[in-house]
Amino acid sequence: MLKLRDITKRFGDTDVLRGVSAEIQKGEIFTIIGPSGAGKSTLLRIIDFLDTPTSGSVIFGGRDITSEGSIEVRRRMGMVFQKSATFNTTVFENVAIGLRFRGVPETDVRKKITEALEIVGLTGFEERKAKTLSGGEMQRVALARVLVTNPDLLLLDEPTANLDPVSVEMIEDLIKKINRDFGITILMSTHDMVQGQRLAHRIGVMMNGIFSQIGTPREIFSAPHDRYVARFVGIENIIEGTITAKEGGLATIEADGTLLYAISPLTERTHVHLFLRPEDIALSCTGEHATSVRNVLPGKVVEITPMGPLNHLILDCGVELIAVITWKATEELGIRVGSEICASFKASAVHVVER
Amino acid sequence: MKWNSIILVAGLLIAGLLVAGCVSGDAPAVPDATPVPTAAPAPEELRIATTTSLYDTGLLDHLTPAFEEQYNAKLLIVSAGTGKALEYGQRGDVDVMMVHDRAREDTFIAEGNGVERRVIAYNYFVIVGPESDPAGIRGTEPEEAFQTLMTEGKAGTPGVVFVSRGDASGTHAKEKAIWKAAGYDYATDVQNSGDWYVEAGTGMGATLVMANEKEAYTLSDIGTFLAYKGDLQLVPLVDSGDILLNIYSTMLINPEKHEGIDTELGKAWINYLISDEVQQEIKTFGVEEYGQPLFFPASGKWDLMGVSEAEVSAPVV
Amino acid sequence: MNEIVAGFTTALELIISLDPEVIDTAIRSMTISLTATFFATLFAIPIGSVITFSEFHGKKALINLIQTLYALPTVLVGLFVFLLISRAGPLGFMRLLFTPEGMVIAQMILILPILIGLTISALKGVDSTILDTLRSLGATRYQFMKSVVREARYAIMAAVVLGFGRAISEVGAAIMIGGNIRGHTRVLTTAISLETSMGNIALSLALGIILLGIALVINLMLAYVQNR
Numbered sequence: 001m002l003k004l005r006d007i008t009k010r011f012g013d014t015d016v017l018r019g020v021s022a023e024i025q026k027g028e029i030f031t032i033i034g035p036s037g038a039g040k041s042t043l044l045r046i047i048d049f050l051d052t053p054t055s056g057s058v059i060f061g062g063r064d065i066t067s068e069g070s071i072e073v074r075r076r077m078g079m080v081f082q083k084s085a086t087f088n089t090t091v092f093e094n095v096a097i098g099l100r101f102r103g104v105p106e107t108d109v110r111k112k113i114t115e116a117l118e119i120v121g122l123t124g125f126e127e128r129k130a131k132t133l134s135g136g137e138m139q140r141v142a143l144a145r146v147l148v149t150n151p152d153l154l155l156l157d158e159p160t161a162n163l164d165p166v167s168v169e170m171i172e173d174l175i176k177k178i179n180r181d182f183g184i185t186i187l188m189s190t191h192d193m194v195q196g197q198r199l200a201h202r203i204g205v206m207m208n209g210i211f212s213q214i215g216t217p218r219e220i221f222s223a224p225h226d227r228y229v230a231r232f233v234g235i236e237n238i239i240e241g242t243i244t245a246k247e248g249g250l251a252t253i254e255a256d257g258t259l260l261y262a263i264s265p266l267t268e269r270t271h272v273h274l275f276l277r278p279e280d281i282a283l284s285c286t287g288e289h290a291t292s293v294r295n296v297l298p299g300k301v302v303e304i305t306p307m308g309p310l311n312h313l314i315l316d317c318g319v320e321l322i323a324v325i326t327w328k329a330t331e332e333l334g335i336r337v338g339s340e341i342c343a344s345f346k347a348s349a350v351h352v353v354e355r
Numbered sequence: 356m357k358w359n360s361i362i363l364v365a366g367l368l369i370a371g372l373l374v375a376g377c378v379s380g381d382a383p384a385v386p387d388a389t390p391v392p393t394a395a396p397a398p399e400e401l402r403i404a405t406t407t408s409l410y411d412t413g414l415l416d417h418l419t420p421a422f423e424e425q426y427n428a429k430l431l432i433v434s435a436g437t438g439k440a441l442e443y444g445q446r447g448d449v450d451v452m453m454v455h456d457r458a459r460e461d462t463f464i465a466e467g468n469g470v471e472r473r474v475i476a477y478n479y480f481v482i483v484g485p486e487s488d489p490a491g492i493r494g495t496e497p498e499e500a501f502q503t504l505m506t507e508g509k510a511g512t513p514g515v516v517f518v519s520r521g522d523a524s525g526t527h528a529k530e531k532a533i534w535k536a537a538g539y540d541y542a543t544d545v546q547n548s549g550d551w552y553v554e555a556g557t558g559m560g561a562t563l564v565m566a567n568e569k570e571a572y573t574l575s576d577i578g579t580f581l582a583y584k585g586d587l588q589l590v591p592l593v594d595s596g597d598i599l600l601n602i603y604s605t606m607l608i609n610p611e612k613h614e615g616i617d618t619e620l621g622k623a624w625i626n627y628l629i630s631d632e633v634q635q636e637i638k639t640f641g642v643e644e645y646g647q648p649l650f651f652p653a654s655g656k657w658d659l660m661g662v663s664e665a666e667v668s669a670p671v672v
Numbered sequence: 673m674n675e676i677v678a679g680f681t682t683a684l685e686l687i688i689s690l691d692p693e694v695i696d697t698a699i700r701s702m703t704i705s706l707t708a709t710f711f712a713t714l715f716a717i718p719i720g721s722v723i724t725f726s727e728f729h730g731k732k733a734l735i736n737l738i739q740t741l742y743a744l745p746t747v748l749v750g751l752f753v754f755l756l757i758s759r760a761g762p763l764g765f766m767r768l769l770f771t772p773e774g775m776v777i778a779q780m781i782l783i784l785p786i787l788i789g790l791t792i793s794a795l796k797g798v799d800s801t802i803l804d805t806l807r808s809l810g811a812t813r814y815q816f817m818k819s820v821v822r823e824a825r826y827a828i829m830a831a832v833v834l835g836f837g838r839a840i841s842e843v844g845a846a847i848m849i850g851g852n853i854r855g856h857t858r859v860l861t862t863a864i865s866l867e868t869s870m871g872n873i874a875l876s877l878a879l880g881i882i883l884l885g886i887a888l889v890i891n892l893m894l895a896y897v898q899n900r
Contacts, residue, residue, distance in 0.1 A: 048808050075810035085801040087823055097819070098809040142805075149809070402770060404851075411870045416854065431770055433851030434866070447759035448769050560869035583871045613759055615767075 001026040001185055002047070002153060007056030008209075009042050016042045017053070018209035024153075024187055025202075029179050032189040033196040034206035035232065040189035041082070043206070044155045047187070048079050061152070075102060078146025082158040084138035086130035091122065094130045094141050098149040116144040120174060136167025143174055147182075154178065156188035160195065168195075175199055193233050197221060205229045223351050230275045230351075236322040237276035240355065243268050250294075250347060258318035261294040262350035273355045278312070280349035281323040284342050285333055294347040297321070301339045304330070317343050401620045402431045404443040405453040406525055407558060409603060410434035412578040412649050414640055415453075422627050428620055436558070438523030444468060447613030450621045453605045455525040455576075458532070460604060471671045472606040474662050475628045476637050476650040480529055480601050481580055482593040483563075484572035489514035492572075497596040501537040504572060505544075508551030516571035520562050521554030525601075530574045533598055563587060576601055578649040581641065602660050603650070607671070622671040629654070629668060679877025686878050687885075698882055701859040704772050705840035708779035712787050712839075713832050715780075720791030721817040735792060741785035750848030753778040757849070770851040775859070778845040783835035790831030794824040826898050833894045837887055860886075 002024040009017040016039045024030050032040045045051040047058055049065065057066040065073050078098075087094050095116060099109045117123050120140040125133075130141060139159055146154060156175065160168040176199060179186050190196050196203050197217040204214045205224075213225040224230035227238050241255030243266055251264045253274060262274060282293070299317030306312075311330050315321045321343055325335070335341065409415055410432060419430050433443065437454045444452040445468050452469065454460060463469045482492065482500055490507040492500035507515040520527040531541045539545050545552060553571070555562045559579040566573040567587045580591070593599070605625050610616040627633055634652035641649035653660065657667040686694045723734065755761050757768040757777070768774035798820050806819050821828065843861035850857030852866055860883045867876040 045804075050804055050807055071810055071812060074808065077808070079804075079808035081801050081804060083799075083801045085799065085805040087802065087819070088826075089822075097806075101809055101811050101815050145809070155808075407869065411866065413870075429856075431851070431853045431856055433770060433853055435851075446761075447764075558869045560871055586871060586873070614765075615759075 001061060002187070003059040004043075004047075005057045005059065007043065007046060007053045007058070009039070009046065009051065010054045016209055017046075020056070020206075020210055022204055022211055022214060024185060026185055027179070027183050028201040029175070029186045029188065029199050030202050030204065031196040031200040032187070032204050032206050033193050033232070034189075034191065036191055038206045039209045040191075040206055041157050044079065044157045044187065044189055047153075048074060048077055048155055050079075075149065076151055077153045077155060078149055078151035079155040080139070080142045080146060080157065080159050082161045084135060084142050086133065086138050086141060088131055089129075090126065091117070091128050091130050091133070091141055092126040095144045095148055098145055102149070112148040113144075116148045119147060119177070120144045121170070134167070136163050136170060139163065139167070139171055140174065143171070143178070147178065150182075151184060154184050154186045154188075156186060158189055158191065161191070172199060205232060207232070224275060224353075226353060227273050227275075227355070230273070234277075235275045235351075236278050237274075237281075239274040239276070239319050241272055241274055243270045243272060243352075251352065253352070255319050258297065260319075260350065261347040262352050263348050264352035266352060266354060271355050272352050275351040275353070276321070276345060276349060278322045278324045281321060281343050281345045283313075283323055283325055283329075283333070283335075284344070285335075285340070286342070292346060293344045295350075296342060296344045298340070298342050301335055301337055301341055304335070304337060315341065315343055399427055399620075400429050400431055401451065401617055401624060402433070402449040403451045403453060403624070404433045404435060404440040404449040406437045406440055406455050406603070407434050408455070408525075408576045408578045409453055411560070412582055412641065414578075414637070414650065417640060418628075418633060418636060422624065425627075426620060426623055428623075430624075436522055437525035437528065444608050447608060447616065450608055450617045451605060451624055452608065453603065455601055455603045456528045457602060457604075459528065460606070464606070467609055468612060469606040470609050471622070471625060472604050472666060473625050473629050473669075473671065474602055474604050474653040474657070474660060474666050475634075476603045476653050477656065477660055478577050478601050478648075478650050479594055480526065480574055480599040481577055481591040482572060482574055482599075483566070483580060483587075483589040484592050485514070485570045486588065486590050487514070488592055490572070493592045495593060497533055497593050497598050498537040500593045501533050501539075504551075505537070505539065505548070509549055511549075511551075514570060516551050516553060516569050518553045518555050518562055518566040518569065518571045518573040520559065520574075521556045522558070524559075526559060526574060526576055529599075529601065533574070536598055563589065578641070581645040581647070581649060584645070600660065602653075602662070604666075626670045629670070675873050676877065678874040680881065682874040683878035683881040686875075687882065694879070694882065696855070697858055697860055697863050697879075698886065700772070700857075701840055701861070701883070702886060704775050704859060705779060705836055708776045708839050709783065709787075709832060709836040711776070712780045712784045712835060716784060716787030716791050716831075716835075717821055717828065718817075720788045721795060721821060723788070724792050724795040725813075725817060725820075735789070738785050738789045738792070742789060744782060744785060746782060746842040746844035746846075747848065748844075749778055749782045750845035753781065753845065754848050769849065770853055770857060772850070772857055775846055775850045775857060778849045779839040779842065782842060782845060783839050786838060787831055787835045790834065791824075791828055794827030794831060795820055797827060798823050829894055829897065833890055836890060840886065841883065 004020055004022045007017055007020040020043055032043065034040055042051060046053050053066060057064050060073060087097065092113060095113045096109050099112065117125060120143055122137065122140055122144065133141065160171050163171065172195065175186060178184050200217055202214065203217055203220045204211045205220060207228050212229045213220060221233050224233055224235065230238055239255050241253040241260065243251045244254045245252040246268050249263050251262050251266065253260045253262060253272060260274065266272060297317035299315045301313055302316050303314040304311050310324045310326055313323045313325060315323060323343060405415060411434060415432055422428065423430060433449065437456045440452055440454050441459060441463055443449045460472060464472060482497060489512060490504050492503050504515065504517055508517060519530055534541050534545050555565050559575060560583055562573055563575055563580065563583045567589050605628055607618065607621045607625065608616050610618045634654040637650050637652045638648060653667045657664045723731065753774065757763045757766065757774050802823055803820065806816050811819060841861060843865055846859055847862045847865060850859065850862060852858050852862035860879050864876045864879045867879065
């Protein structure tokens with residue numbers, strides 16, 4: 001329903017978008033994840049023609065709307081912003097404003113607002129001053145405001161960025177509900193990759209003004225296209241190496257003098273990046289491990305950093321590895337900085353991409 | 356669309372005002388090219404520009420109710436300095452003028468701006484100053500007093516300061532006339548002759564207050580001086596001499612020069628002012644409050660004032 | 673000191689006794705200045721909105737000019753309007769000199785720059801997210817401006833009150849255009865001017881106090897509306 005073709009945007013000397021192409025399917029939730037400043041908001045604004053692209057085109061419902069974006073087209077979309085915008089009036093009037101613009105009769109306005117407020121869980125808030133609401137409530141008002149206009153496409157620009165965890169959960173549930181119950185296509189940006197994963201049917205990872213990778217959450221999180229995507233989706237071990245031998249699907253990779261094994265279709269002498277999640281690394285003091293585990297690397301603990309219920313360990317096993325382990329296991333194994341340790345992981349846990 | 360038309364109208368209005376303003380600024384004296392039929396004034400309104408001393412003393416407010424009732428008229432009285440009043444008259448903004456500056460009135464009439472001048476009252480200007488009179492002008496002739504003030508002022512005698520209206524009013528015109536009679540050229544000899552000569556550029560009341568604060572001399576009409584007397588330490592030092600004579604006249608703005616001058620009511624007003632009953636009123640006005648009259652009726656005093664008998668008593672027809 | 677005390681006493685007496693001439697003058701002052709403010713607002717809001725939300729060459733210069741005109745001397749406005757509506761002027765046929773209508777025009781011109789300028793400031797003060805939200809909700813250009821004006825209404829109201837204050841307190845244009853005609857164009861400021869020149873200091877002060885009282889009431893009303 002929405003096609004983006006090679007969209008670029010230049011602000012002064014800065015290229016914010018450098019050729020964005022994507023296709024959003026009817027009825028899906030598509031999240032754009034990426035670090036702050038990657039161009040997510042700019043892209044959403046261009047789709048709603050709040051900004052005009054420097055080049056490229058937006059095709060909505062089969063029509064190129066880039067140059068002739070009319071109010072009729074815009075009225076088929078709805079947008080919610082990161083910073084909740086509430087008008088200085090009652091909740092009712094806040095939700096009504098889009099309907100008033102469209103000249104909807106007052107009786108329909110009342111009916112639709114009652115329904116929308118029920119959906120967002122703000123029944124009875126009609127006469128409250130919108131400015132007195134909490135951030136989460138304001139964002140729900142904003143959702144109700146676009147919901148009543150019954151858009152084909154809903155654009156959400158980091159809708160939960162400034163909210164407390166309880167409100168975030170409520171808004172996420174609402175987004176899922178709106179998509180499921182009303183079939184509204186949702187294009188949403190977030191810098192929170194886990195949120196992107198939770199909500200999305202598909203994810204686009206935006207890095208430096210382009211989509212580095214578009215795919216299902218599973219594809220993105222298990223098989224990132226490049227080291228930047230890998231880093232952004234939380235893969236902390238990124239190792240440079242070269243394939244030195246190939247035996248069936250099993251590749252032997254030499255990295256900094258250490259030999260590692262991984263499953264890969266790539267051929268010998270290919271320079272590669274290895275992506276390995278810290279959770280996939282098992283630790284032992286004895287060097288014992290399951291036979292299916294190909295990679296067994298002895299090494300030393302360099303640094304221990306507590307993170308939530310886990311400790312992050314930096315290991316020197318010829319290559320630097322980051323592993324996680326619970327506090328309790330840390331104590332039981334007697335791990336401290338300088339401890340001799342053995343790290344092991346399966347060949348299938350390593351994702352190999354050409355560099 | 357509605358929005359656009361509102362903006363359009365607003366824009367046109369403002370542009371129109373600006374253009375009109377420039378045109379009028381460049382050629383203020385051009386009379387209306389096209390007579391507009393709707394311009395006829397409401398019959399009951401008469402616009403009068405008057406010198407401040409006739410109004411601020413309360414004389415006109417005292418005289419108007421009877422006239423308004425008799426003629427079913429509404430008098431719109433604008434009180435301004437004689438210079439300003441003459442300007443209003445010249446532009447045709449008023450129907451009748453009441454002023455006190457014979458010389459400029461003569462010019463005004465000669466240029467065809469005014470007709471049917473009648474003298475309605477007179478009084479005397481007074482030279483007032485501090486009780487101590489450091490220049491020593493008490494009881495002298497006005498011309499001599501001004502000569503003394505000039506000499507002492509330029510010599511820097513302490514306490515000798517003269518505050519002038521400096522505002523093109525009738526009183527200021529009189530002051531200039533006295534300087535001339537005393538043998539000085541106002542522009543070269545008097546203005547800028549030193550710190551002793553202060554040009555206030557303001558009304559009579561404010562000038563009196565300023566002279567009082569500075570313990571200075573000034574020339575005042577007797578009416579305003581009496582009205583302010585209670586708040587002042589100034590005393591009259593010179594109050595006689597022909598040159599101090601202050602003659603109040605009224606005249607009609609020439610209806611041939613301007614559209615819609617209310618001639619009939621204007622004539623009635625002038626005739627009302629020179630009528631015996633009003634002349635009698637003028638004679639007694641202010642006696643109760645100030646212990647002396649503020650104005651003397653013109654009736655029968657044409658000789659004293661040096662004007663023609665007709666100017667004092669002949670009704671306007 | 674005595675004069676000031678006497679002024680307050682006189683003011684109190686005039687107000688308590690509802691002196692008809694004073695009440696009449698005060699009402700005329702309010703009527704003229706409110707009318708002028710009303711019409712100025714009527715022009716200022718659309719003009720300010722269009723300037724704020726249009727991009728054109730010389731926009732900055734125009735805003736600077738408008739802000740400079742905040743300092744427009746009242747006497748200059750009086751003179752300008754006088755030349756315009758005096759019988760010999762281009763609008764002389766309308767006979768507006770020495771009428772309350774003429775005073776309304778003069779005061780309107782006087783406060784128009786303030787109202788336009790402060791409307792622009794008020795509209796600029798509206799959060800950009802609000803502007804984006806309005807656009808994304810499918811507002812037409814007119815609906816957009818109307819909604820932003822509504823959002824900035826309290827700031828604009830403050831501007832209007834300021835404009836009213838300037839209109840009711842000015843004397844230069846009022847005396848030149850109105851002529852201070854008793855019962856017709858005499859307003860509080862011109863009455864103060866006259867009473868001062870007539871030596872009635874206490875009465876002048878009293879009229880001034882009444883003028884300030886009106887300004888106070890208007891301000892209190894604004895504060896009430898804003899806090900509601």
